[in-house]
Amino acid sequence: MERVLSGQRASTVARELGVHPATLYRWVSETSRAATQSVSTDVRLMHATQALLRDHDYGQITVDEVARISGVALRTAFHHFESKRELFRAAVDNAATALTDAMRDRFRTVEWPAEPVLQVSLFLRLSAEAIYATPPAHVLFRDLGVPRSDSFAERWHSTFEDAVAQLLTNCSRDGSLDPQTDIPAAAQAITGAMRGIHAAVFDGCDSEQALRIVDRLHLTVLPG
Known part of the structure; x- marks a missing residue:
């Protein structure tokens, strides 16, 4: 139990x-x-x-x-x-709130690096750690059998994507990002990759292996 x-x-x-x-x-x-x-x-x-x-x-x-x-x-x-729909929405929102609180606690206690590139890497790593330490968060990542257009978790993912886009914008401003990079598309790609990795963890993939992949995820759009 x-x-x-x-x-x-x-x-x-x-x-x-x-x-x-x-x-x-x-x-x-x-x-x-x-x-x-x-x-x-x-x-x-x-x-x-x-x-x-x-x-x-x-x-x-x-x-x-x-x-x-x-x-x-x-x-x-x-x-x-x-209704069942209202209950389901509340359950997802409750999980998102618990995860947001867990992420906020981790972000509050860490010393953020000055370099924007390292900020992206640390943000993804801390987010993943918080997600794996929050069991209810599985409802935000696994396929729950609802149409994508009707997925109540989309709001949370959109907020995460916006945060990644802001961090990438900071990278662009300091010259560490290729000026030809489509920032919204890059943020969407990183968020999508994170979703897939987290879904795999909640379906049984080793979280330590997942974190090693997350640690290199920013290199898909940023220089090493």
């Missing part, structure tokens, strides 16, 4: 233990209810949604299942969230 609550896929843990994933979800639900009675109902529903999205896509999850895992009545769940 500790492994699932810390972010591991329930299906993987259940297979290793020789139990059905539904049984593991029930154990996690019972443990969570006993340990988090003071947690608000809406937060419990959002966390249950995030947990289910580790092994299922949007179309496979029902509000009834989320309510059952959260230990609340279906009527209560719909009292807090008018």
Whole structure:
């Protein structure tokens, strides 16, 4: 149960233990209810949604299942969230908020280098570390089975892309970036690559190997 609550896929843990994933979800639900009675109902529903999205896509999850895992009545769940879509959006926003807070903490305590190129590299590295240390963040990167145009995570990725573009603009101003570089396109490419790397990590790829790739990602648009 500790492994699932810390972010591991329930299906993987259940297979290793020789139990059905539904049984593991029930154990996690019972443990969570006993340990988090003071947690608000809406937060419990959002966390249950995030947990289910580790092994299922949007179309496979029902509000009834989320309510059952959260230990609340279906009527209560719909009292807090008018629809499945609203609950899903809230779960993604909750994960994005947790990740933003984690990134802010890391950025606040680090000493930023003066060179813009090194700032890009450090920004990508610290972001990746924060992402891997925030289990709910998987909902921002994995394919959840919703159309891209309807993906609630896009707002977070757009904000990240804007930050990368600003850092690349600083590189351009100090002459460390090829003047022919299309900055918006470069920022989009880096953000897309980061999304793919993070999705792989949440699907089981070794995070240390991923960080080694992230450390070199800025070299795709900047001089070494």
